[in-house]
Amino acid sequence: MNRIIRKLLNNTASLIGLLLLLVFILIAVFAPYLAPPLFPDPYQIPRMSWDVEPQPPGFPMSDDMRFVYESLGKPITRDKAIFGTAQGGYDIFYGLIWGTRTAFRIGIITVTLSMLIGVILGSLSAYFGGWLDELLMRITDIFLSIPFLVAAMVLTTILGRGLDKVMIALVAFGWMGYARVIRGSILSTKEEVYVMAAKALGVKDFRIIAFHLLPNTIFPVLVQASMNIGSMVVTAAALSFLGVGAPLGYADWGQMVSFARNWIIGSPGKAGEYWYAVFFPGIFIVLFVLSWNLVGDTLRDILDPRLRGEL
Amino acid sequence: MNNSLISIKNLVKYFPIKKGVFRSTVGWIKAVDKISFDIYNGETLGLVGESGCGKSTTALTILRLEEPTSGEIFFQGENISSINKKQMRKYRKDLQIIFQDPYSSLDPRMKIKNIIAEGLAAHNLLDSRTRVQKVGELLERVGIPPDYMDRFPHEFSGGQRQRIGIARALALNPKMIICDEAVSALDVSIRSQIINLFKELQSEFNLTYLFIAHDLSVIKYISDRVAVMYLGKIVEIAPKDIFFKNTLHPYAIALVSAVPVPNPDFKRKRILLPGDVPSPANPPKGCRFHPRCQKVMEICSQVEPELKKLDKDHYVSCHLY
Ligand SMILES: Nc1ncnc2c1ncn2[C@@H]1O[C@H](COP(=O)(O)OP(=O)(O)OP(=O)(O)O)[C@@H](O)[C@H]1O
Ligand code: SF4
Ligand SMILES: [Mg+2]
Numbered sequence: 001m002n003r004i005i006r007k008l009l010n011n012t013a014s015l016i017g018l019l020l021l022l023v024f025i026l027i028a029v030f031a032p033y034l035a036p037p038l039f040p041d042p043y044q045i046p047r048m049s050w051d052v053e054p055q056p057p058g059f060p061m062s063d064d065m066r067f068v069y070e071s072l073g074k075p076i077t078r079d080k081a082i083f084g085t086a087q088g089g090y091d092i093f094y095g096l097i098w099g100t101r102t103a104f105r106i107g108i109i110t111v112t113l114s115m116l117i118g119v120i121l122g123s124l125s126a127y128f129g130g131w132l133d134e135l136l137m138r139i140t141d142i143f144l145s146i147p148f149l150v151a152a153m154v155l156t157t158i159l160g161r162g163l164d165k166v167m168i169a170l171v172a173f174g175w176m177g178y179a180r181v182i183r184g185s186i187l188s189t190k191e192e193v194y195v196m197a198a199k200a201l202g203v204k205d206f207r208i209i210a211f212h213l214l215p216n217t218i219f220p221v222l223v224q225a226s227m228n229i230g231s232m233v234v235t236a237a238a239l240s241f242l243g244v245g246a247p248l249g250y251a252d253w254g255q256m257v258s259f260a261r262n263w264i265i266g267s268p269g270k271a272g273e274y275w276y277a278v279f280f281p282g283i284f285i286v287l288f289v290l291s292w293n294l295v296g297d298t299l300r301d302i303l304d305p306r307l308r309g310e311l
Numbered sequence: 312m313n314n315s316l317i318s319i320k321n322l323v324k325y326f327p328i329k330k331g332v333f334r335s336t337v338g339w340i341k342a343v344d345k346i347s348f349d350i351y352n353g354e355t356l357g358l359v360g361e362s363g364c365g366k367s368t369t370a371l372t373i374l375r376l377e378e379p380t381s382g383e384i385f386f387q388g389e390n391i392s393s394i395n396k397k398q399m400r401k402y403r404k405d406l407q408i409i410f411q412d413p414y415s416s417l418d419p420r421m422k423i424k425n426i427i428a429e430g431l432a433a434h435n436l437l438d439s440r441t442r443v444q445k446v447g448e449l450l451e452r453v454g455i456p457p458d459y460m461d462r463f464p465h466e467f468s469g470g471q472r473q474r475i476g477i478a479r480a481l482a483l484n485p486k487m488i489i490c491d492e493a494v495s496a497l498d499v500s501i502r503s504q505i506i507n508l509f510k511e512l513q514s515e516f517n518l519t520y521l522f523i524a525h526d527l528s529v530i531k532y533i534s535d536r537v538a539v540m541y542l543g544k545i546v547e548i549a550p551k552d553i554f555f556k557n558t559l560h561p562y563a564i565a566l567v568s569a570v571p572v573p574n575p576d577f578k579r580k581r582i583l584l585p586g587d588v589p590s591p592a593n594p595p596k597g598c599r600f601h602p603r604c605q606k607v608m609e610i611c612s613q614v615e616p617e618l619k620k621l622d623k624d625h626y627v628s629c630h631l632y
Contacts, residue, residue, distance in 0.1 A: 192415055192418075193410050193412060193415040193416040194415065194416055194417055194418040196371075196376060196410070196416075197408070197410065197416055197417075197476070197479070198418075198429060198433075199376055200374055200376060200403065200406075200407060200408050201403060201407075201429055201430035201433050201479070201483065202400045202403030202404065202430065202433050202434060203429060203430075203433040204433065207433065211421070211425075211429075212418050212421070215418075215420040215421075216418070216419070216420055
């Protein structure tokens with residue numbers, strides 16, 4: 001344990017990754033304080049005005065909007081859009097803060113589920129071999145042959161709009177990599193003498209998989225998974241950008257980016273006028289992906305037994 | 312005959328040789344080719360032969376860790392060669408194995424406590440507290456301080472790891488332990504300690520051993536009977552004293568001549584075998600040993616000799632007898 005901590009502190013990249021991740025975790029945890037919600041559903045982004053055009057950072061809440069909230073009996077705690085507003089007057093800052101929670105939810109749930117599916121199918125395939133292996137690997141090939149984004153889009157179009165649908169699509173087309181990695185390592189690990197010894201003791205197959213094979217093969221998969229959390233969030237954002245993601249006004253980074261779609265270039269003669277509508281959501285996504293990648297790299301260094309010189 | 316713990320009849324194990332894109336079988340490695348022998352209750356049967364002659368395959372097939380191609384294996388009179396996996400589980404408690412390599416035979420990510428208790432857990436024996444207690448006793452018995460039980464395998468030396476492997480096999484109170492070159496990988500100084508441990512445990516727990524080695528030096532010390540294997544065949548089998556006094560098969564004679572003699576005044580002429588061991592995929596016709604045999608005769612390259620009973624308990628497969 002000490003060694004792991006020392007290793008982390010010695011490595012600047014690891015440290016940056018961890019700090020970034022920590023910042024995102026803090027943002028997610030303290031979202032209600034950083035951006036107090038106005039609606040019973042905190043993921044509903046409050047609007048600062050009825051403007052169609054984005055408004056620059058520091059934009060104050062418009063009077064008619066203030067009137068609407070007051071007549072609804074909502075206490076207004078924040079009346080400035082410090083990152084500006086997106087198309088439709090949605091508060092960018094609020095959307096990003098609460099969107100952090102959405103990002104963690106999307107990333108962790110989709111990665112966990114697809115890893116679970118991949119690990120189960122991959123280890124059964126490798127351990128039992130024969131026709132089961134043949135069948136499962138052909139299925140994996142079929143899923144792999146379909147371009148991910150296209151498949152996810154088609155599936156969300158069929159299932160309908162919504163983040164849960166996006167997540168189902170991400171899981172349905174995201175497990176194959178894990179299955180392949182774990183299959184490869186179990187194929188070699190199952191030939192180890194200690195597996196033979198366990199069989200000689202009469203240990204059941206599922207126990208052998210759970211107590212011998214997975215502990216010796218799961219770490220590369222965990223590294224891969226942690227790196228994929230970032231990319232899952234990017235893909236979810238891409239799907240949102242393409243218009244199949246979260247419902248309108250839901251705090252989600254993809255939604256914030258898709259709000260910026262029509263304003264990326266700026267208005268005639270004023271290129272980049274709406275830079276804030278692209279910049280702030282973009283920087284959140286980039287840093288989130290970066291932090292998971294750095295953490296994944298760190299995990300790999302820590303878990304690689306060859307680097308530890310232990311095994 | 313009725314005091315046989317294990318009785319093997321015409322045991323065959325072929326491995327397919329696969330080639331090409333379609334992995335089609337182009338031939339067979341005849342690792343074990345129709346062997347028959349018994350292992351008596353309470354004895355140590357030494358099985359000796361050059362590397363690749365099929366000793367490990369014999370061991371693994373007896374334990375049904377490799378499926379026999381044909382032939383029968385009887386354990387206490389019951390045929391265990393074709394029973395299913397589930398039925399085989401109840402015999403696993405009685406038949407254990409210790410492997411050659413003390414490094415790869417212990418799971419690097421498991422505490423030795425769990426390694427030793429694994430058999431008990433697999434068969435749902437004892438509750439977890441008595442299990443730990445039992446692990447402590449076993450460690451103590453094989454000469455490792457019980458308070459090391461929370462350590463991982465990499466914290467132990469080769470000899471200690473082999474002791475842990477022995478404790479793991481002992482945990483289920485087996486009737487027989489197959490020692491597959493269990494001391495070959497160890498330093499000479501540690502080797503004799505482990506062999507002595509095997510001897511002590513044998514009388515203490517009433518164990519039967521199948522003791523596999525690639526030379527006779529250890530076998531000479533520990534075995535009651537000796538079986539010599541060459542290219543998937545048993546060529547000679549006899550009680551130890553008779554075997555060493557009256558070695559018959561030319562291959563066995565060569566093996567005996569290679570055993571170092573403690574008395575330096577007495578020089579035995581070591582017989583060096585010409586040529587390499589032929590491939591088990593394509594064994595020589597007739598007697599499999601004939602390309603290397605010094606006593607080779609006309610008939611040897613034509614007719615395969617049978618394993619014949621010469622004396623009480625002395626069997627040999629050679630046209631000379
Ligand atoms: N799983 C397997 N698949 C294919 N061939 C095998 C397999 N196991 C063993 N063999 C082959 O069968 C033959 C006998 O091997 P085995 O391991 O039984 O020999 P051994 O007498 O134990 O040798 P060693 O002293 O090297 O341990 C060898 O030619 C080996 O290459
Ligand atoms: S049968 Fe012939 S070749 Fe084979 S061992 Fe005997 S004498 Fe030698
Ligand atoms: Mg062997």
